[in-house]
Amino acid sequence: MSKDVMADLKRDHIAKMLSKGIREDGRRFEEMRPITIEKEYVRSAEGSARVHLGNTDVIVGIKMMVGQPFADTPNKGVLTTNAELIPLASETFESGPPGREAIEIARVVDRGIREGQAVDMEKLCIEPEKEVWIMFVDIHALDYDGNLFDAANIAAVSALKSTVVPAKRADKGEDFPLPVAHEPISVTAVKIGEHVLVDPTYDEQSVAEARLTVATNENGNLCAMQKGGEGSLTADEVLRIVDLSRTIGAEVRAKT
Amino acid sequence: MGGTPLPDGIKLMDEQGRRIDGRLPGELRPLKIEAGVLRRADGSAYLEMGHNKVMAAVYGPRECHPRHMQDPTRALVQCHYNMASFSVDDRKRPGPDRRSQEISKIISEALTHVVFTEYFPRTSIDVYIEVLQANAGTRCAGLTAASVALADAGIPMRDLVASCAAGKVANTMVLDLGKEEDNFGQADIPLGYIPRTEEVVLLQMDGDLTADEFRTGLGMAADACKKIYDVQRDALRRRYVVADDGGSEGVK
């Protein structure tokens, strides 16, 4: 409760600083926090990455299992994305089944990977209508300082790129690297007053009126989007964030 | 444990008395502990023991939820042990199962013993243990990390709890079972121990042991806890001392 109280007290302060063009941590409005990526962090997973986005700390692990395809996509692998916002990462997270916040993050990351066609799912077919690879993308938050959307997305893409499909173990031929075709990267921005800032910290996020996550691919095309928050955005603001996502996304992609 | 037939080609101990990962019977896996690794939590610790990777975080003392659990005379130490879905070879379904509930309970009890709970009536001290990569012995690794996280959070405590397991593999008593030894060994004894006071605060056993073997195993685990205890204390001190070597220390 006390930490919530502080967030509330900071609101005013953050707004005052923004009016002077300053962010709490000294960043420019259009600047991401430092990103560090440790690939193959978990050896029990088929692919993994731990990502620090400033003080936000996320691990994504990829597990591959043999299973049945969906009836409408008999020759394609299956993608399942799940996020655990465990209470270790923040006093605002609770134990138990995933809440709405976790589900939203998982779905937005899922949409980026799916619609951005990050993985060539047809190559994950073992025998049409019978057997395909099921790809679990599990997002695990460790330390929460805002913008889990982008931290999880970066970790997911990095983890996919490090994934080796364990075909031998499952008696399905030789192991092979996961066929990653595209690298959809999301960039999230929030609106506070008349300001738009990318990659919000926890404090900035708790003050923000609206949020927009935009995922783009290498060719600059958009593949997923999600608006959040109770406030609104103007069309101009939306377009600005789209532009920011394309340029910043390209820089981030180079790091995965 | 016990009775599980060994797959062909797996030999838990060779003729020279070396274990499957090359260790001698009385040898621990390499241990590394770092305190204060998370920003949001009030206290935290990261631990690697062999291929185990465990994170522990402490929040509190804070208002106790659920309310009906509140104790007007003392704090509740509530541990939540959880395994990440990707921490094991076959993906674990997210969320608590019976095994993790049991582990959470016994770790809570072990930690309650060392915390001055009377000092924080009506509150909860929440301890979260996340197993990121599991390779046998995660409850011990979790308890060891959790005590460091509690001290890092500034919680008043009598002492730190160190933890490790002994067991029986290929008819030999050994320390700190690895994964294959856990799967195909004959017995496992996880121990939580306070070296200074020689108190046992967590103890389980499964498998088949003679009374003598058990006594030997308990002694081995207690001795190993002393080494682990030193690494714990070192991790806490290092957080506040300007590092001259920068690296973390391990035990052999």
Next chain:
Amino acid sequence: MPSGHASRVFIGITNLKRVNGMQRESSRETAREIVVPGDLLSGSGMKAGPGTYVDGGSVYAALLGIRSVRANTVGVVPLAGQYVPMRGDTVIGKIVDMGASNWLVDINAAHPTPLHVNEVPWRVEFGETGRFMTIGDLVLLKVIGVDELAKVQVSMKEHGLRKLAGGMVADVAPAKVPRIIGKNGSMIQVLKNLTGCRIYVGQNGRIWIDGDMDNILLAVEAIKLIEDQAHSSGLTEKVKDLLEKRTGKGE
């Protein structure tokens, strides 16, 4: 407490008091020995001070902190930990709820604390609390009592206590508050003089700062510097340097 402990004597609980700023400073002359819960502080002869407990006649550390010896007493100055209210503390609270005859105040402790209408400097009729202060208001209070069950009584009646309007609040780890205040208030005086801000330091880790926007930000920066380097020496000089460089004073 588990019955297995019956044979032991723990005087620690009553001794887990905070060490005040002055005592903390005086311990700096001796080597800064970092201790961990369970560390033996004194075999015999020394008295058990704050942050310690006694077992079998010996004094042990109950907290992660710095060993401090004063006269014949050995104690531990904590390096971390939540705010634990003590009688006499000045704290900065935020009103989080209201009743007909009290306000509920968050003082950064485990539980919110009621501020009764009898403990404010105004005469407040039953049901009229909202006319004086409302949810979200900041208040400077004094802790006037803590009972055995850690229930806290606060008051706004003493001189200087009041509702805080404007300004902003910075938060620091409660264990670092003595460093922000400094020996005999030396550090806080440097902050006030060189930034020109009005500053109140709550024992509960909240610091209220009011003044010109640039100066507030500078004060916050200095406070973060103190917090980050709380266990290094020569801190007052470092803070002076930072502030003088930024304000152009002292050049």
